[in-house]
Amino acid sequence: MPHTLTSAVTLDRLSFTWPDGSVALSDVSGAFGVRRTGLVGRNGSGKSTLLALIAGGLQPTSGTISTSGRVDLLPQQLTLDTGRRVAELLGVARALDAVRAIERGDTDERHFDAVGDDWDVEARARAGLAEVGLPADALDRRVGELSGGEAVLTALIGIRLRGAEIALLDEPTNNLDRDARARVRELVRGWRGTLIVVSHDTALLEDLDDTAELYGSDLSVFGGPYSQWRAWLDTEQAAAAQAETAARQLLKREKRDRQQVESAISTRNAQGKKAAFERSAPRIVLGAKKRAAQVTAGRLRMEANEKVDAARAAVDTAGRRVRDDDAVRIDLPDPEVGSGRRIATLGDGERSWVLQGPERVALIGPNGAGKTTLLERLVASAGGADDAPNAGPAGAEAAAGRPDRAIPLHSAHAVAHTDRVGYLSQRVDGLDEAASVLENIRTAAPGAGDVELRNRLARFLVRGDAVHRPVSALSGGERFRVALAQLLLAEPAPHLLVLDEPTNNLDLDTVDQLVEAIAAYRGAVLVVSHDDAFLARIDPNLTLELRDGVMTEV
Incomplete structure (x- = not known):
């Protein structure tokens, strides 16, 4: 359930507006405890902006931020000077160079000032790099010699070495392969001090102590990892929906009761008028009865209106608990792909695999293995695709019912057998x-x-x-x-969807929508992803791993 702890970061009515007038955050209040917290929220909710504000990279338009110590930020997009030394990326170059100068006999006072108490800086830096699989001599390498994953891990080690009391990580596993993701999780699990992590990586979120959500102007913190928070939210929303339904039913009854009161008053008034017309009683008695009836009618109306107002307020209160979020709704067209139709062939020169019919294939492998290049070759081949059955072993094997998915071939390839291929690149660069x-x-x-x-x-x-x-x-x-x-939305609908790391930029609710859409899609799907949770949910018929130029079935 939601809880509060000793605060490391406190926000008081925090707002931020961009120069063009668009509002990123509005009157956000809340606190992060001295723990490891995962921060979740929809795309555009302001999570990255919030981290930049806490780190001091942006200044609030209004409101205040208070922190219990120094803050260090790992941004979502590292700006890397490839010519810099790794020691500079770690943030230890000045102290390291000073220690080395002193060891060479240079006793200049400025070197001692640079070292301070950090005489073991080189040993600590080497130990940190070893944790992420980098050799001892990596300290003096250039950043350009590192892979993207190694650079992120090195920057993460640097935050730990610099020892800030509060560390902020913005999507630290985006674009990382499995090995690098595993190393990030190891670092996070052993992190000391306050840690706030923005991520859609559910495996990483599961390793954290708390889950915070930025929703509208509300920042709430739940005492538990993502799965427990999600279960609590689902239960809370189910209860809220039930309470709203009950409140609406009560409002309907109170309105009906008010109508009955009005009907009774109307009947009583009619009877009074009839009695007055027929003079069934003295005029003074009829007048007293009329005044009494008016008082009673006024009281009954007031009571009925108060009950209706109270019921309407209950509906409003219950309705505010129920989320009415906009969600991407993805309805894919039917591309009419038969179960026996060959869609594409992937191979590595020794073996190949045929993707046919409405199958889902996952392509995995470390960063730099060539997965994106393979997808681009596949998409490029679609322009000359031929829907007719190919001659040779691939066609024969497909016709025979594919007793074995793998077929020996003589050269690496990725070939589409249809010209209807839809491609979503990792860089999202297919737009004008x-x-x-x-x-x-x-x-x-x-x-x-x-x-x-x-x-x-x-x-x-x-x-x-x-x-x-x-x-x-x-x-x-x-x-x-x-x-x-x-x-x-392409017309005609693609026979094959090719998706390169499709979850990198998606919030968790939109990932849910994408999973449902892929499950309902009747064409073929080829997905490159390092997101194991996502791949498990789309349940691929086949998983291929590309590593060191060799493709193997997992």
């Missing part, structure tokens, strides 16, 4: 930057009218005047949704 959102979507579905296209875009939360904005003016999350819409 100068064209509007609507113009980009129109190129994918030229047969649809603007009204229909706008309705379809609304399912991806792109609405109103936003459809006329140029792609170059979109945020990262907006760009991804437009690229996804362009892919999934």
Whole structure:
């Protein structure tokens, strides 16, 4: 359940507005405890902005932030000077160079000032690099010699070495392969001090003590990892929905009772008028009865109205507990792919695998193995694809019912057997930057009218005047949704969807939508991903690993 602890970071009515007037955060209050906390929230909720504000990289428009110590930030996108030494990326170069100078006999006072008490800086730095699989001589290498994953891990080790009391990590596992992700999790599990991690990596979130959610202007903290928070939220929302239903039913009854009161008053008034007309009693008695009836009617009306108002307030209170979130709704068209139809062939020169019918194939492997290059070759081959059965072992094996998925071949390849291939690249760079959102979507579905296209875009939360904005003016999350819409709204529908790290830029709710869409899609799907939880949910028929130029079935 939600709880509070001794605060390391406290926010008081914190707001931030970008120079163009768009509001990123509005009156956010809350606190992070002296623990390891995962921060979740929808795309665009302001998580990265919040970290930048806590770290001091941005200044609040209004409100205050108080922290219990020094703050260090690992940003979502590292700005790397590839010519710098690894020691500089770690943040220990000044102390390290000073220690080495003193060891060479240089007793300049400035060296001692640079070292301070950090005489074991080199040993600690080497030990940290060893934790992430880098050799002892890596300290003096150039950053450009590191892989992307190694650079992130090195920067993470640097935060720990610098010893800030509060560490902020923004999507630290994005674009990392399995080995690097595992090392990040090891570092996080052993982290001392306050740690706040923005991530959609559920495996990483599961290693943390608390889960915080940024939702609208509310920052709430739950005492437990992501899975426990999710279970609590689902239970709370189910109870909230039930309470709202009960409140609406009570309001309906109170309105019906009020109508009955009005009907009774009307009947009583009619009887009074009839008695007065017939003069069934003295006028003074009839007048007294009329005044008494008016008093009673007023009291009954007031009581009935108060009950209706109370019931309406209960509906409002219960309704505020129920989330009415906008969610991307992905309905994929039926590409009409038969179960025996060959869609693509992947191979490494020794063996190949045929993707046929509405199958799901996962392609995994370390960073730098060539997975994206292989996907690009596959997509490029679609222009000359031939739907007719190919001659040779692949066609014969497919016709025979595929007793063995692997077939010996003589050269590495990735070939599409259809020209209807939809590709979502990891860089989301398939959009015309100068064209509007609507113009980009129109190129994918030229047969649809603007009204229909706008309705379809609304399912991806792109609405109103936003459809006329140029792609170059979109945020990262907006760009991804437009690229996804362009892919999934294409006419005719693709026989094969090729997705390269599709969850990198998605919040967890949108990942849920994507999983459901892939499950319902009747075409073939080829996915490159390091997200094991995502791959497990789409339940691939086949998983291939590409490593050192060799492709193997996992």
